[in-house]
Amino acid sequence: MTRTAAALRRLAVLTAAALLGTAAAPSAARATPDPKAPEEFVALADVDPTIVQEIRYFTAHNFVGEPVDGYKKPMCILTRPAAKALHKAQTGLLKQGYSLKVYDCYRPQRAVDHFVRWAKDLDDQKMKAEFYPQVDKTRLFADGYIAEKSGHSRGSTVDLTVVRLPVRPTRPYLPGEPLKACYGPQKERFPDNSVDMGTGFDCFDTLAHTDDPRVQGVQRTHRDLLRGALSDQGFVNLPEEWWHFTYKPELFPDTYFDFPVSRRSLTGH
Numbered sequence: 482m483t484r485t486a487a488a489l490r491r492l493a494v495l496t497a498a499a500l501l502g503t504a505a506a507p508s509a510a511r512a513t514p515d516p517k518a519p520e521e522f523v524a525l526a527d528v529d530p531t532i533v534q535e536i537r538y539f540t541a542h543n544f545v546g547e548p549v550d551g552y553k554k555p556m557c558i559l560t561r562p563a564a565k566a567l568h569k570a571q572t573g574l575l576k577q578g579y580s581l582k583v584y585d586c587y588r589p590q591r592a593v594d595h596f597v598r599w600a601k602d603l604d605d606q607k608m609k610a611e612f613y614p615q616v617d618k619t620r621l622f623a624d625g626y627i628a629e630k631s632g633h634s635r636g637s638t639v640d641l642t643v644v645r646l647p648v649r650p651t652r653p654y655l656p657g658e659p660l661k662a663c664y665g666p667q668k669e670r671f672p673d674n675s676v677d678m679g680t681g682f683d684c685f686d687t688l689a690h691t692d693d694p695r696v697q698g699v700q701r702t703h704r705d706l707l708r709g710a711l712s713d714q715g716f717v718n719l720p721e722e723w724w725h726f727t728y729k730p731e732l733f734p735d736t737y738f739d740f741p742v743s744r745r746s747l748t749g750h
Contacts, residue, residue, distance in 0.1 A: 516740040518558065518747050521732055522636055525557035525586060529568040531575065532557075533582035533648055533674075537682065538592060539742075542654030542671070544612035544683055545599045551589035553743040558587040563637040563728035566714040574710050578646050581710075582675060584682050584724065585640040588633035590739040600627040610660035611671065613685035625721065626685045634737040637728040639716075640682065642675040643707050649674045664688045676703045682724055691723040 525532060534557050538549035559567070571581050599605060600621045609618070613626070621627040632638040651674045661670050663684035667677040675682075679700040680689045687693060691704060704723050711726050712718070719725035740746040 515746065516738070517749055518738070518740045519733075521560050522558055522587065522747060523561045523564050524744065524747060525559055525564050525567065525583065528561075528564040529571050531580065532567060532571050533580055533644060535582055535584055535651065536586075536742075537584050538588070540654065541656045544608050544685070545595065546605075546608040546656070549592045550595040551592040551739070551741050553741045553745075556742060556744065557583045557585075557639070558636070558742055558747065559639065560636040560728070560732045562732060563639065566716065566728050567639065567711075570710045570714045570716075573713070574643065574706075575646070577706075579643050579676075579706070580646055580648060581641050582644045582648075583639055583641045585633060586638075587636045587738070587742065588631055589741055590630075590634050590737050591741075593629065593631045593634060593737075596627055597629055608660065611663050611681070612683055614662045614664075616685050621685070624685075630737055632727055634739070635731055635733045635735075636738060637731045637733070639726055639728075640722075640724045641707070641726070642673075642678060642682065642724055643703060643710075644674045645676055676706075678703050678707075678723055680723075689722055689724075691718055691720050 526534070534555065536552065536555040536557065537543045538545075539552040539555040541547050543549065567581065567583075574581060600618070603618055606618060613621070616624065616626070633640075652672055654671065663670060663681035664679075664686045670681050673681060677700050679693075679696040680686060688695060691708065696704065707723070708718050714728075716726040716728050719727070
């Protein structure tokens, strides 16, 4: 074999090895373990097992229409101070014949990224009739319904409602079933064991603004009941969403976490 041929052969071997290394890189990246939650995070059920949990983004019954990235278990995770404050609010509500019910708590950044991808896909309108019947999907970012960062990812924000005792179960959503507008009368909306708040959860509509003047009577009473119980324990409501509250002061006001919603994120095994 000539020197030239030998050199070419060595070059071919090195090139093949480099290509194999490049091909293997994605597999190595996929094998990277998920991040874990800081020790300040807890499962709400460990602090107060009486609070009802209906984690919507673990299911297909949400504005995306499918389980959302990062929700490996249907559980509520929060910073410990926020969870303890919810427990105090729950104690007061139980004495009045009510219970809290959480729809969403800590939300990983990968879930927020999923929302952003969905919002940019203007062809995907399968859940419009329930969650945003009067809003053009092109307006979701401009109108503030979708953003690239969420306070939920900091761990002290929770979406929740109030249910009357004894708690009756909510039937499961069946993908593909006829949808009902989230702002319609309670009997015409998707069934929910929540008291009547005037709209369903995650309703992209101005009627969901906490102090919308059109909301009166028992609906107003129920919104005030929820806000009063939570504000007494340090939670601040987002005016555009009657269900959205953040515990103050936040432990992590500037950090957006991405560990999955799962027991393993808390325990490490």
